[in-house]
Amino acid sequence: MQKILEIKDLRASVSGKEILRGVNLNVNAGEIHAIMGPNGAGKSTLSNVLTGHPAYTVLGGEVTFRGKDLLTMNAEERAREGMFMSFQYPVEIPGVSMVNFMRTAVNEVRRHRGEPALSAGAFLKLLKQKRELVEMRSEFTNRSVNEGFSGGEKKRNEIFQMAMLEPVLSILDETDSGLDIDALRIVADGVNKLRTADNACIVITHYQRLLDYIVPDFVHVLYEGRIVMSGDKSLALELEQRGYDWIKDSIDR
Amino acid sequence: MERITDNNLIVNIAHGENRDLLLLQDAGSRISPDVVLTIHQAGGSHLRLYVLTMPGCDVNNNIRIEQQGDGCHSELYILGIGTGSQHFGNTTHIEHQGIGGTSREVAKYVLSDSSHGTFYGMLKVLAGAQKTEACQTNRNVLLTTDAAVNTKPELEIYADDVKCSHGATTGQLDEAALFYMRQRGIDTQTARRMLLDAFMADIIDKIPDTSLTEKIREQIAETL
Ligand SMILES: Nc1ncnc2c1ncn2[C@@H]1O[C@H](COP(=O)(O)OP(=O)(O)OP(=O)(O)O)[C@@H](O)[C@H]1O
Ligand SMILES: [Mg+2]
Numbered sequence: 337m338q339k340i341l342e343i344k345d346l347r348a349s350v351s352g353k354e355i356l357r358g359v360n361l362n363v364n365a366g367e368i369h370a371i372m373g374p375n376g377a378g379k380s381t382l383s384n385v386l387t388g389h390p391a392y393t394v395l396g397g398e399v400t401f402r403g404k405d406l407l408t409m410n411a412e413e414r415a416r417e418g419m420f421m422s423f424q425y426p427v428e429i430p431g432v433s434m435v436n437f438m439r440t441a442v443n444e445v446r447r448h449r450g451e452p453a454l455s456a457g458a459f460l461k462l463l464k465q466k467r468e469l470v471e472m473r474s475e476f477t478n479r480s481v482n483e484g485f486s487g488g489e490k491k492r493n494e495i496f497q498m499a500m501l502e503p504v505l506s507i508l509d510e511t512d513s514g515l516d517i518d519a520l521r522i523v524a525d526g527v528n529k530l531r532t533a534d535n536a537c538i539v540i541t542h543y544q545r546l547l548d549y550i551v552p553d554f555v556h557v558l559y560e561g562r563i564v565m566s567g568d569k570s571l572a573l574e575l576e577q578r579g580y581d582w583i584k585d586s587i588d589r
Numbered sequence: 590m591e592r593i594t595d596n597n598l599i600v601n602i603a604h605g606e607n608r609d610l611l612l613l614q615d616a617g618s619r620i621s622p623d624v625v626l627t628i629h630q631a632g633g634s635h636l637r638l639y640v641l642t643m644p645g646c647d648v649n650n651n652i653r654i655e656q657q658g659d660g661c662h663s664e665l666y667i668l669g670i671g672t673g674s675q676h677f678g679n680t681t682h683i684e685h686q687g688i689g690g691t692s693r694e695v696a697k698y699v700l701s702d703s704s705h706g707t708f709y710g711m712l713k714v715l716a717g718a719q720k721t722e723a724c725q726t727n728r729n730v731l732l733t734t735d736a737a738v739n740t741k742p743e744l745e746i747y748a749d750d751v752k753c754s755h756g757a758t759t760g761q762l763d764e765a766a767l768f769y770m771r772q773r774g775i776d777t778q779t780a781r782r783m784l785l786d787a788f789m790a791d792i793i794d795k796i797p798d799t800s801l802t803e804k805i806r807e808q809i810a811e812t813l
Contacts, residue, residue: 387772415774427769431787440783441773448774480787481769497773 338365339400340505340536341386346397347561348385354395355381357561363505368537370547370572373558374580379540380424382558383507387421388414402504415441416448418504422494422511424540429481434493437481438463438500445501466499470526487514495526502530507538512546524549544576557583590798596621604631604658609797612650615643615808625651632658632687638665639796640679641805644672644812652681656718659687667696668792671704671736672812678707683725685718685751694725697792699785700736701813707739712755716747727757730788732813782810 341363348356355378363369371379385392386399388411399406402417409417429437442462443453454462463477470492482490491511498506508527512520527537527550539550547555547569555571556563559580564587565571590609602608610628614620630636642648654663667679683692698706706729714721729738742755762784770780789809796802 389768410777411768411771412774412776415772421772423769423772427763427765429763429766429769429784429787431790432766432783436783437770437773437775440775440779441770444774444776444779501773 338534339363340365340402341406342398342400343386344398346382346385346399347395348381349393349395350381350384350391355561356385358397359558359561359563361556361563363536363538365536366531366533367554368531368539368550368552370539370541370552370555370569371558371563372541372555372572372575374584377558378561379558380509381561383421383424383509383538383540386414386507387411387419412444415501415503416445418535420498420501420503420506422491422498422506422508424509424513426482426485426490426494428483428485430483432481434477434479434481435463438477438497441497442500462500466496469499469529470496471522472496488516488519491515492519492523495523499526499530502535504535505538506530506535507540509540510542511539512541512543520546521549544572547572559583559587590796593626594619596624598625599627599629602628602630602634602636605633606631607635608637610636610638611796612638612640613643613801613805614641614646614648616645620646620648622647623649623651627653628655628663630654630656630658630661630663633660634658635661636663637795638663639792640665640667642667642669642677642679643805643808644670645675646677647675648677650677650679652679654681654683654692656683656685656687656690656692659689661685661687661690663690663692664795665692665694665696666792666795667694667708668789669696669698669700669706670809670812671698671700671702671706673702673704675702675704676706677704678709680707680709682711682713683723685714685721685723687718689720690718690723691721692723692725694723695792696725696727697789698727698729698738699732699788699809699813700729700738701732703733703735705737705739708741708757710740710742710755712742712744712753714746714748714751714753718748719750721748721751721753723751723753725755728788729757729759730785731759731761782813785809785813 343361346359557565593612712725740757742757
């Protein structure tokens with residue numbers, strides 16, 4: 337099986353505080369991994385460290401992405417290599433239009449892959465096609481990036497961008513929060529349609545409900561900066577019923 | 590649109606007249622370090638004034654706009670780009686003397702290296718200038734820790750039935766936005782340029798001469 341991501345004993349801090357305290361995780365092509373865990377466990381920190389957020393400091397460990405040392409790449413290189421994060425809190429960028437933003441991003445990624453820039457016509461066609469995948473109205477691509485979007489619209493926009501960039505590894509950080517029931521189904525359908533045998537997905541969520549739509553091969557529990565339990569999709573059901581106390585108890589003891 | 594080339598000028602705008610004026614200070618234009626520009630507006634006249642200070646220009650602009658009649662409208666757009674050890678400043682005075690006037694002043698500075706900018710903006714509404722609606726904003730982006738700005742927006746209002754606002758903000762480029770763009774594969778340089786373009790757009794896009802705005806954009810992109 338083709339390896340996409342290998343994380344070995346990853347430790348990282350932010351603002352001088354150690355948050356990740358030895359994370360191990362392997363993701364192969366075609367797999368979906370769910371990461372669950374209580375608030376403050378370090379799930380978003382893991383996403384930020386993997387995508388190269390400059391505020392986070394790696395203290396130790398190794399990460400290999402598609403056979404390359406991930407930790408020596410800057411954020412934009414990681415993205416061009418096929419790493420994508422759907423942000424827990426997407427950022428509003430007033431004055432930068434969605435179209436201009438996406439055209440720049442898509443062409444940077446294409447250039448990295450040795451492909452020519454898309455013509456204006458081809459780009460707009462792609463835009464329309466991907467918009468339809470997440471049932472996003474055209475007015476949204478005419479606006480500034482995320483500006484004035486509702487919480488749910490921002491999440492849908494993240495998946496739209498994922499569709500545009502066709503990443504190898506997508507990290508979806510609580511993409512389900514803020515989505516209404518119909519939007520959740522549409523967004524999950526979009527993610528499923530983007531699945532291939534060559535890409536993979538890490539889905540961070542608090543709710544089993546999302547995992548009914550995006551069915552994971554593995555479920556991991558992150559607690560106090562470590563993955564303390566892994567299982568199949570039935571683990572998510574068990575967590576939904578029992579909460580985290582039983583896991584915390586077994587660790588703290 | 591008329592180019593202002595004098596460094597000491599009084600412009601009288603007649604009743605109901607509509608004027609677009611541009612003061613462009615760049616390396617190619619004959620720059621005098623001190624500009625004094627006074628504009629008198631008669632009733633019902635419209636003024637749009639653009640003041641653009643490009644990289645490398647050490648200038649002090651003194652701009653006074655008096656709405657002498659009723660129902661005047663004034664827009665003042667100021668953009669200053671500072672590089673190197675450049676010093677520049679704008680002192681503006683907008684005075685509402687007539688009834689029902691409106692004015693809008695937007696001043697934006699982008700300062701890099703050890704450049705320095707000052708903005709003193711006075712918005713004055715005389716007694717009797719009722720129903721005035723006026724706003725003044727000053728926003729500054731500092732690209733380096735050595736760049737600095739002094740800003741002093743002031744309101745003086747002697748009429749009671751008016752709507753006026755003013756405000757000034759100074760900050761850096763939005764780090765969260767930069768990371769968001771980089772996460773999509775856009776390099777830091779391009780991301781910064783896009784954010785600066787966005788910051789300046791609401792002034793540059795107002796300039797009716799598009800071949801000029803293209804030139805201005807290029808000039809700014811080259812130097813920053
Ligand atoms: N920039 C920061 N400065 C200081 N502390 C931070 C910063 N970012 C994260 N932390 C802290 O790191 C810890 C882990 O945060 P993180 O956002 O990774 O949690 P999470 O598992 O994603 O939680 P949630 O489920 O609430 O999203 C928290 O205690 C948080 O307060
Ligand atoms: Mg989180």
